[in-house]
Amino acid sequence: MNDLQTVVERARAAFDTVHAPAELENVKAQYLGKSGCITDLMKGLAALPVDEKKSRGAAINQAKQAIEAALNARRQALADAQLQAQLQAEALDVTLPGRQRGVGGLHPVSLSLERIQTIFGSMGFEVAQGPEIESDWFNFTALNTPENHPARSMHDTFYVEGGTEHAPNLLRTHTSPMQIRHAVQHVKKHRAADAAWVQGTLFSGAMPEIRVIAPGRTYRVDSDATHSPMFHQCEGLWVGENVSFKDLKYVFTDFCRTFFENNDLVLRFRPSFFPFTEPSAEIDIQFPSGPLAGRWLEVAGSGQVHPNVIRNMGLDPERYIGFAFGMGPDRLTMLRYGVNDLRLFFDGDIRFLAQFR
Numbered sequence: 001m002n003d004l005q006t007v008v009e010r011a012r013a014a015f016d017t018v019h020a021p022a023e024l025e026n027v028k029a030q031y032l033g034k035s036g037c038i039t040d041l042m043k044g045l046a047a048l049p050v051d052e053k054k055s056r057g058a059a060i061n062q063a064k065q066a067i068e069a070a071l072n073a074r075r076q077a078l079a080d081a082q083l084q085a086q087l088q089a090e091a092l093d094v095t096l097p098g099r100q101r102g103v104g105g106l107h108p109v110s111l112s113l114e115r116i117q118t119i120f121g122s123m124g125f126e127v128a129q130g131p132e133i134e135s136d137w138f139n140f141t142a143l144n145t146p147e148n149h150p151a152r153s154m155h156d157t158f159y160v161e162g163g164t165e166h167a168p169n170l171l172r173t174h175t176s177p178m179q180i181r182h183a184v185q186h187v188k189k190h191r192a193a194d195a196a197w198v199q200g201t202l203f204s205g206a207m208p209e210i211r212v213i214a215p216g217r218t219y220r221v222d223s224d225a226t227h228s229p230m231f232h233q234c235e236g237l238w239v240g241e242n243v244s245f246k247d248l249k250y251v252f253t254d255f256c257r258t259f260f261e262n263n264d265l266v267l268r269f270r271p272s273f274f275p276f277t278e279p280s281a282e283i284d285i286q287f288p289s290g291p292l293a294g295r296w297l298e299v300a301g302s303g304q305v306h307p308n309v310i311r312n313m314g315l316d317p318e319r320y321i322g323f324a325f326g327m328g329p330d331r332l333t334m335l336r337y338g339v340n341d342l343r344l345f346f347d348g349d350i351r352f353l354a355q356f357r
């Protein structure tokens, strides 16, 4: 091997040990740069006799071309390797199944509550919200519930800390306290505008009707397939100067038929007792067909608001009269979807809940 071949081989070997493109350019300078091997060899031509210059010059040029070719090959090899590595790092497996985005949905009871609000909204009812920790006054006393009423016993009611012996705090056992809370606010607002009203007296002046529903959570010490310690109720109240039991029947029948999308649904108002209504009725419904056909199913308590309750609202019962009802949205949801265990609603099992999406 002559000296030129040796130079070419060395250059090739040097290029091959390099793995980074920037390093390759440094090595290139050692061979092809201003003070690299090839330039040195060219300089050496000057000292040669004229007849040798030509052939030596041609040979050096050939060596230079060979080095350049080796350099380009190495550059290409490094670029290819880099591209390959990048492709591998960014590999996209188009055969992978797509990732599904979880689609949420409303809880079945929330669906019912929305439905109830929409239907009563279309009949001109407002929606009121109130506290779940309630006082004895709003939950019982103001609702004409005497102190020895069974609903007050420890058995039914969750008492919580913070009250006094005579006014304990409790978790509301029904949404009925909202009748008082909402009516008191309503009456306060309108009697203030009436110059004839005397402070401390019941209001007998003119005011817009009270028409409200109050949905929400309620609590009782009770738990089985049809009772849960936390459950939902929706209160309804309509008080005016001429609101009768007939209006209650009309409104509630219209509501049930719309809620269950069944105009042949039959309702029964069965005489009952509640301290805050007189007369009182339990409302049963019957489906004309389907798996529940022929059975009377209780869906609400109702009645004409008791004069004592009207008084506790700050109103004169000689002028104001109305009806109230309290229904169970959980039960309505069970009937609407054919669910037979209430606990399914509160277990949080996604397999159950996803069916209502």
Ligand code: DAH
Pocket: 173, 174, 175, 176, 235, 236, 274, 276, 277, 300, 301, 302, 303, 304, 323, 324, 325, 326, 327
């Ligand atoms: N609060 C009663 C209960 O929880 C239901 C009820 C009955 C509400 C009659 C009313 C009513 O407004 O008039 O059992």
